[in-house]
Amino acid sequence: MAALKKLPVVSPIRTLARITRFTTNPISVLEEYLEDYGESFIMYMGGSQRSIITTNPDFAQYVLQKNHRNYKKSSIQTEHLGQFIGQGLLTSNGAYWLQQRRLIQPGFHRNRLAGLVNLIQEVIDEYLEDFDVIVKAGKPIDIYPSMMRLTFRIVVRALFSASLKEADLERLSVIISEIQEFVIRIIRQPFLRPIFRLQGQYRKHIRLMHEANEIILSIIRERRASGKEQDDLLQMLLDARYEDTGKGMTDQQLIEEATILTVAGHETTANAMSWTWYLMSQHPEAVKKMRAEQNQILQNGPLAFENLRQLTYTTQVIEESMRIYPPAWITDREAIEADEFEGIPIPKGTVVVPYIYGLHHSSQLWDQPATFRPERFAPEANKQHHSFRYLPFGAGPRMCIGNNFAIMEMQLILSSMLQRYDFKLAPNAQIAARPLVTLRPKNGVPMLFTDRRT
Numbered sequence: 272m273a274a275l276k277k278l279p280v281v282s283p284i285r286t287l288a289r290i291t292r293f294t295t296n297p298i299s300v301l302e303e304y305l306e307d308y309g310e311s312f313i314m315y316m317g318g319s320q321r322s323i324i325t326t327n328p329d330f331a332q333y334v335l336q337k338n339h340r341n342y343k344k345s346s347i348q349t350e351h352l353g354q355f356i357g358q359g360l361l362t363s364n365g366a367y368w369l370q371q372r373r374l375i376q377p378g379f380h381r382n383r384l385a386g387l388v389n390l391i392q393e394v395i396d397e398y399l400e401d402f403d404v405i406v407k408a409g410k411p412i413d414i415y416p417s418m419m420r421l422t423f424r425i426v427v428r429a430l431f432s433a434s435l436k437e438a439d440l441e442r443l444s445v446i447i448s449e450i451q452e453f454v455i456r457i458i459r460q461p462f463l464r465p466i467f468r469l470q471g472q473y474r475k476h477i478r479l480m481h482e483a484n485e486i487i488l489s490i491i492r493e494r495r496a497s498g499k500e501q502d503d504l505l506q507m508l509l510d511a512r513y514e515d516t517g518k519g520m521t522d523q524q525l526i527e528e529a530t531i532l533t534v535a536g537h538e539t540t541a542n543a544m545s546w547t548w549y550l551m552s553q554h555p556e557a558v559k560k561m562r563a564e565q566n567q568i569l570q571n572g573p574l575a576f577e578n579l580r581q582l583t584y585t586t587q588v589i590e591e592s593m594r595i596y597p598p599a600w601i602t603d604r605e606a607i608e609a610d611e612f613e614g615i616p617i618p619k620g621t622v623v624v625p626y627i628y629g630l631h632h633s634s635q636l637w638d639q640p641a642t643f644r645p646e647r648f649a650p651e652a653n654k655q656h657h658s659f660r661y662l663p664f665g666a667g668p669r670m671c672i673g674n675n676f677a678i679m680e681m682q683l684i685l686s687s688m689l690q691r692y693d694f695k696l697a698p699n700a701q702i703a704a705r706p707l708v709t710l711r712p713k714n715g716v717p718m719l720f721t722d723r724r725t
């Protein structure tokens with residue numbers, strides 16, 4: 272048996288001295304630790320949770336894929352969010368998660384998504400009608416809330432097609448963002464939880480969720496009663512049958528999975544898009560290449576599903592943007608039983624943290640990681656590298672179920688908007704990352720757009 276390896280431990284004093292900075296800017300603290308301790312080290316998160324932070328791609332692969340059966344998502348990812356949005360793909364573990372994943376996975380197969388291209392394009396076109404009006408006003412536009420609005424609309428239309436009324440869509444958007452903000456506060460300020468409870472904040476947010484559930488339930492009931500099939504994700508959820516019983520999901524399960532897809536399916540994409548806009552504003556040569564590629568494909572009419580594969584450079588820009596600014600910048604897995612990886616002991620209950628941002632910026636794994644270079648994702652350039660050095664969608668059996676959906680959506684948004692607008696960063700822009708649950712732009716991304724068709 273190999274001798275056990277001792278990982279360096281961040282001392283409690285050092286952790287304490289950086290606690291405020293860790294809450295506001297964890298990336299800068301983790302970078303400092305990586306510099307001092309190397310690719311894997313132990314840290315007591317929140318003072319008591321033994322955690323191994325790692326940027327070793329083999330270690331990430333071990334917990335996410337090779338020995339995934341011994342690992343579950345920690346309570347941050349499951350209970351804290353699950354108490355509001357319910358149990359489903361994103362928020363469950365073990366047998367229930369596996370059963371749901373098997374049921375829903377086929378609905379997200381690339382070919383099934385082909386049916387959603389027109390629907391997504393329609394939402395984008397509608398959205399850009401309104402965007403045109405703001406562009407005409409000539410004032411800076413913060414692209415972050417714009418992308419949030421657009422990606423929210425896309426995911427709810429992909430789920431419910433036209434069944435969701437405009438007023439309900441707006442209400443759902445408000446409720447979901449309020450709940451997300453509250454969950455962030457619970458995670459970031461655990462010491463305030465008793466106060467939140469006393470203030471009735473938990474009850475308030477659970478009431479909000481019930482309101483959202485009612486909106487979704489009414490759509491499900493209407494759909495069942497009408498007997499009319501639609502080409503959307505709700506139909507896919509309604510039609511899915513468990514292999515063993517041949518039965519479909521209950522209304523409650525449908526509500527929970529639809530809510531989870533709405534929550535998981537818009538903020539991450541909005542972040543990826545916002546960072547892509549920022550990077551494009553700094554790299555006009557890349558925009559030129561993207562436009563040339565798109566023009567060539569668009570010569571033959573509007574973008575169709577079959578053309579999306581041809582958007583190779585546009586896709587490389589999206590990939591490079593998610594490398595530099597991974598919307599899901601960190602993930603975790605808790606050891607169910609004691610384990611060991613290459614001599615590193617992993618006692619039961621230890622949380623292993625594949626530090627995605629660190630992997631994407633490691634100079635051991637990337638040539639000039641700080642440089643924006645979409646060409647590094649050209650298929651021939653990428654072959655000889657460890658596939659776990661790049662994890663924007665996670666990996667293993669719990670890899671993002673919406674990855675193809677997200678890429679397709681971003682390809683469609685970029686193709687439509689680059690044809691329509693010229694853009695640059697607003698002169699007063701202060702670009703900084705704010706790593707909460709996702710990696711958001713701290714002060715937004717203010718940009719100036721002009722219509723290039725006029």
Ligand code: HEM
Pocket residue numbers: 344360361372426531532535536537539540543597598599602603662663664665666668669670671672673674676677
């Ligand atoms: C750029 C956009 C997106 C990014 C960066 C992203 C990232 C991720 C990551 C990293 C995970 C795995 C987390 C872990 O292993 O701990 C995940 C899971 C998940 N994502 Fe995404 N996601 C995106 C878009 C979407 C979309 C559009 C949808 C749905 C329409 C979606 C639905 C989900 C669901 C349901 C899970 C949980 C899967 C499971 O545990 O079985 N995501 N996502």
